[in-house]
Amino acid sequence: MEIPKLHIIQHSRCIALLFLLQFSSLHFPSLGYNVPDKYFISCGSDNSVNESGKVYAAESKLDASFSGSNTERNQSSVPSPLYQTARIFRRESWYKFNIDLKGTYLLRLHFFPFSSPSNLSSARFNVSVPGFWLLQNFNGTNDTNSNSASVKEFFMEISPPTFRVTFRPLESSFAFVNAIELFVLPLHLISDKVSFFKPIGGTTPYSGGLYSRVLETKHRLNVGGQHTKDLLLRNWIPDDIHLMYTGNAKNRSPYNGEIGYHVDDDSDGPNAARYTAPTQVYGTAKETNLSVNATDFGLFNITWALPVDNKTDHFLRLHFCDYLSSQGGLTYFELSIYDALVMQVNSDGNVSNELPAPYYYDFVVNSDDNGHIKVSLTPNRTALNPSAFLNGLEIMKVIEPSNSVPPDLEEADSNHRLPLLLGSVLGGLVLAIVVVLLGFLWRFKMRKEKPVENSDWLPIPVNAGGSSHSRLTDITSHGSPLPNINLGLKIPLIDLQLATKNFHESQLIGKGGFGNVYKGVLKNGMTVAVKRSQPGSGQGLPEFQTEIMVLSKIRHRHLVSLIGYCDERFEMILVYEYMEKGTLRDHLYNTKFPTLSWKVRLQICIDSARGLHYLHKGAAGGIIHRDVKSTNILLDENHVAKVADFGLSRSGPLDTQPYVSTGVKGTFGYLDPEYFRSQQLTEKSDVYSFGVVLLEVLCARAVIDPSLPRDQINLAEWGLLCKNKGTLQEIIDPSIKDQIDQNSLRKFSETIEKCLQEDGSDRPTMGDVLWDLEYAVQLQRGANAIQREPYEDSSSNVSASFQLPNVRRLPSLSTLSEADDTIVRHDESDSAVDYVFSQLKIDDAR
Template identity: 70%
Template structure:
C-alpha cells in the first residue's frame, strides 16, 4: 500500500514537471540563452543544408512566406553549400516572418553571385524593412569584383507580430538572395543608451538620443585584434577577422602571445556593460591582443585607420582583456578617436573582477568625417605602473536612421484598390505644383525688383517663415555679417529642385544632400541643403555665407545665395560641370587628366588659396584643403570650395591662431595637430599632399598597402629621398612629363611637406614654383638641367603675382563688399557636385 502510494506521488510530480517545462525559460532565466532555431532559410531550394551545427531549412517547409519569385541553381564550386541556389525577384517582393517575442533581432542576408542563366552579377536592387532602407543601390558586379563579404548583417528592434524584408529591383534589373537568418538576440547585447563622442573630447561624451533601439545597425567591421579568424555557434554565428590590414603605424605594434588559460566572464549573460559576458565576444577574441612594440624607437601609440561610410554615425565597440598584468589596477590606457583624447581606460572593479583576466568593453557613437576612415588610437598612460597599451577586439556598426522615403509595400501592386490612392495622390501633387508655379509667376510680375536678372530671388519678409540666422541664435542674438541681399525664398528652391526630389541628388555629405536645380531664370545650380530640423552644421553654414558673400576670385567658389526659412540651412552655387579633382584622379570611367592639365589645376587652386591668405583683410585660413574641395568647371578651371571650417587669420601680429584641431586625416598639418596653432602654412602642408595626390593619382590613406606606403605624404617623401619618385608617378602621365618639370614639381612638394611650418614656402612662392614647372613643361625654359631653378628667377612669359599693396586693385582679385547681390550672376560661380560634400 505504501509502495503504491509512493508511485502515485512520483507520477503526480512527473505530470507537474511536464506541465511546467514550457514555462521553464520564464521560471528559470539562469538557464541562459541559446541561438534559436528560427529563422535559418536556404533560399531558392526545397532542401535543407547544414552549415556548422545550424540547419538552414529549405523553402518547402512553410517557415516563412515569400512572394512573386523564381529560383536559380548552380553546380560549380562555391565557398558554402548555401550558395548553390538563390531566389530571384523580378519585381517588388518580400519574405514575411512571424514574430512571437519582442526584442532585438539579428538579420543576415547572403548575396553570392554564382554563374547562372539570370546572370546574378548584373543584379541591382534595394532592400527595405518597415521604415528603414537596409541596402540601397546594391550592385552585385561591384561586390564581386571587389571581393566584398557576401553577408550583410543588421541589428534591429522588432515589436510587431509580423516582419517583412522587402526586395525592390532597380529599373531593368532584378534582386536575389541566397540565404536569410533572422533570430532573437540575448538581452543587452547592444545597449539603447551609448555615449556620443564629439571632437571636444572627453567632455563631449554625452548620451546618444533618442537611443539605438530606434535605429538599425549594420555591421561594417568585426576584428579579432592580434588574432586569426574566429567563428562558431557560441559566437552567435558571427565572424571576426584579423586586424593586420588596418594599421596606420604597424611598426608601433606587435601581437601579444595568446592566453592559453580560461577566460572567466564575471557577469551574467544578460548584463549591460561595461563587463563582457560570453555573448559580448567569444573567449578566443579575448585570448589575443595587440600591444605597444616597446622595441620601436617611434612607438608612442597604436593607430587603426578603419574604412567607414562618409559623414555618418557609427557605433564603435572596443574590447579589452588584460591577461598578462601581475594584478588588477596596473594597466592604464589613453584612448583617442580622430586624434582627439577621449578617456583613460581602466575598468577594474574589485566587486566584479577580483582577478585577471577580466574582459570588458566600451561603446561610443562616432560621426565619421569625409575621409572615408575612422581613426582609433591607444597609448600608454604616463602614470600607469605598467607602461603598455593593448586592444583585443574592435567592432564598427553603421547607424541607419529611419527614412520617410521608404514606400509602403503593396502585396498586390496591380490591384485597382491599391493603385487608386497612388494615382489620386500623384494627380493632386502635380496640380498643387502647377498652382504654386502660376502663383510665383504672378508675384514676380507684380513685384519687379531693381535687378531684373534676379527676379526669382525675392527676399521674403514677415509671415510664418523662421530664420536661423536673422531671428537669433540659441542665445537670442542674431548672427552678424550676414548678407541679406543673397537670401533666396524657399519656394524658389523647391520649384528648382522638384521639391528636393531624390532623383535630383548629386551628392551627399555631413551637412546634407546636394541637389541639382534650375532656377526660373534658367540658371543651373547646386543646392546644398542641411538636414531639415537639425541644429548640426549651423556654425559652418554661417561661416560659409560670411566668407563667400565678401570675397570674389576666379579660383574660389562663389555663392549665389542662401535660404534659412523655416529652420532650413541651404546654400546655392552654380553647377560645376566636371566635379571634383579627386573624381578625375580616382574614377577610371573619366578621361585621364594630362600632366599639363594637372599643373594648370594646381596653379588655379594655389591662386585661390594665395588670395585667401593675402588678398583679404586679415587673411583667411581654409583649414580643409583636399582634392574633394577643388572643383573643376567645363574648361577644367579649378576653384577652391567648402569654407565651413575656415578661420580668419591671426590678429595683433600673432603668427598663429590657437584653435581646436579640425581637418581631414591624411591632409592634416602635423605641426597644427601637435600644437593646435593654426597658420597659413597649415594650408600649405595640406596643399602639398594634394600636389602629391595629383602626381600619383592614389588615395592619401590606403590601409590595404604595405605599412610604409599607407600614408601618401610619408611614402612620397621617402621615394623622393631615395630617388624613386618616378616609380610612383601615375602611369597614365609618365611618358608626358618633362624630367625638369617633374624635378621642380617634386622640390615644391618636398618643401610644402616639411614638418616645421617655418621651413615651408608661402602660398605665393609655391604658386611661383608651380608656374615655373608649367613653363618648363611647355618648353619655354631651356631643357638644360644644369640651369638654376630658383623661384626668384624672372621669366618674361610668366605672370608674377602682384604685391600685397596692389593686390586689391587687380580685377582678378576683386573683393565684394556690402550687398552687391548682382555679383551672384557672375559666370564663374561654382558648385559642390561631390559624393562626400560637406
C-alpha cells in the first residue's frame, strides 16, 4: 500500500503537509466499491500496524513535522498493537486531509489511555470538524470496559478540497489519539431523505435531511447472533442485554445458505447491498416465542430498550431478512416505537420476493426523557405465518451544526497576509463611513420627532427568569461583576437535568451543607458527581464562587479538579468527576468497606500532604484550604488521594503580613485553636487540621465523640495526652497494630505532635510534614534510603526532592466578598456528601 502523507498543524507553527494519495475506483458502479486503503493512521507510531486486515500507516514514515506535540509509547499490555502509541496535543491541533470526491465519509477515532508518563486518562479535550462538535469534555476512556479502547465513529458529508479534524485540549490539560480512519462510503449507504417518527404514530419526512448533520454511532446490534465485524470494519454486538421480556423472544436457527443481495453496492434501499450489513447479521435473528400460548398475541411483543441521549434526534435502522418463509409476503408484523404503531413490516411491495432477501427501514426518532429508545415487534394474528423477527438494529445520534465551534486557525502563510491586511483596512474604512452616516440620519430623525415623556417599556425584573440568568455575572453592590470566573467551564442546566434524570431521588448519593449531590452521566458518557445547592437559596454563593475560581486556575494530581459549573435560573451547581472509593473517612470507621492497611493509609496521607503543600507553595501567593478533614480527602479506584472542597479557601498572607484576618470558618474537631481565638489565618491552620486527620487515620475513630468520657471526646486532645503518657499504642486501630513498624510509628506520632502544637509558629510547614511522612514510609519498609536520624527535628527543613514546577500566578482571591460572622461546620453528615468528587489526573501541576 502506498503510504499517505499526514500533517498535524499547530496554531503556533502551521506546516502544510498533506496526504498525497488519490482516491481511485470509487463511486463508479461499473467498478464496484472497495474500502479505500487511505486514510488509516497509527498515530505516534514508528511502524505500520496491521489490524483487522488493514494496514495503519506509521506517522514516522510520513515525513511530517509535529511541532508542539509529542508521542507516548505504551508501558503495559494493550488489547491491540494499534494502541501501543498515541499522539499527544498540548494545544489546539488538527489533522488535514486532501478530499477528492464529495460523498458520505466514515471518520473513526481510536482512544486507549494506556499507562504512560503523561497519564493519558487525565486528558480532557474537545474534538470538532468544521461546524460540528464531535466530542466535548472527552477523556478518551471506555465507560463500559476500561480494558477496551474507546472507538468513536461518525458519518458525515464531506466535499473537496480539504477536510480537518481538530483536537482542542481543555484548559491546563491535553488531548490524544491512538488511530484515525477516514474513508468514503458506498453511495446510498445512508440516504439523505428519511422518515421522521411522530410520537402519535406514523411518519413524516425528516426536515433538512441527514446530509446537513453528522451521525455518531451509539448501538449496532447483531440481533440473535454473535459479535462480528463487517466489510466496513464496523462492530456488531449481540442484542441480549437490551432485550426486555426475554421470555417473549428466542433466537432463530442460523441460516447456512447464501443471502440474496439483489442490488449492487450503489443502489438505494429498502433492499440491502452487501455493505449495508454482513451475512452474519442477515443470517441470524430473534423471533417471537409462541410456545407458551400461541393464541394470545398481545403477550408476545419483542421489545428492545436502548440507552440514548434524552430529547435528541437519533437515526434508527432496522434490518430484516426472512430466511424461513418459502415465498415472499407471508410473514408480516407490526413495528412500534415507544408503543406507537409505525408500519406493517414485510408487506412493502418494494421488497424483493426472492427469499431470503435482506432489506431495511430507516427512521429518525426524537428520544423521550427516559433515556431510552424502545422498539417493539408484534405478530399479526391474521397472518398465515404469525410471527415477528428482527435481524439487526442500528442507532446513531444526530449531531446538529453548532455556531459555537471556533473557526480553525489558518496556516501562517506570509503570501496571504498582505491581501488580508488590505482587505481589513478597506473594510474598516467602509464600516466607519456607514456608521457615521447612520448616526447622522438617526440624529436628524430624532430632532424631527417629539420626545416621549412616558413609556410602557420597563426593565425586565431579574426574577422573571431566563435560562441564561447568571449569579456570577450579576452586577454586585460594588458596581462590577465578579472577576476571574472561568465562563468556559459553564455547563447548560438542561444538560445537567438530563444527566441526573432531572435530579431524581434515585440519583441522590449524598447531602451536605451546600445541598444535595447526585450521580449523573453527561452526554459524552462521562460519569460525574453533581453538587447542587438548595434551589433559590442565597446561601453558599461565596463558597460557590471561590470553588470555581480556585479549581479553574490550579491543577495538581492530588487536588480535585472541576469539570464544570452551572449558574442558570438562580441555580448553583458544581460538577466533578465521579469518585469510585469515596472519602477517606468512609474507610476508617462505621464503614462496610474493607479495612485499609497501614501502608495504604501512609500513602494516602502522603498524597494529601502533597496536594496541600502545592496549595500552600505551588500557587503563587499561596492558598489556604481552611477546611482540611477526612471527608475532604477523596480516594480513587486505586486509593490515590486528592484534597477536595475549596469553598472556604482563602489566598495566603502577603509578604508584608504574617496572616490573613478573617471570620472563623471550618469544622469542629479539626479547627486550629489559635485561629479560633485570634481570627488570624495562616498556612499553619491547615497543618493543625491535617494533624487531626493523621491521628484519625491512626486511631480510626471520630474526631468528636460525645458518647466517650470527657477527656476522650476530642481526638486531638486525647491523642496528645496518650502520646505524652506513652500510651498511644492503646488507642491505635486494632486492625493495623500488628502491621506498624515501631520506628515508623514513632516518626508518624512525632509528626502528629508537631502538627498539633498550640502555637502555630511551633508547627512544621506542610513541606516538612510531607518529608516526615515519606521518612515514615521508608522506616516502614525497613529501607535506609533516607540518611537521617530518627529523632532529628525536621520542622525547619524541606527535602530538596520536593520541588514544585513553575506555576502561573493566580488572580488574588481577596476580591471575593466574605461575611465577617463566624461560621464553623459540624461534621455530622459529610460522610456521604464527598462520595463523589475526583480530579482530572494531571501529573504534578502544569
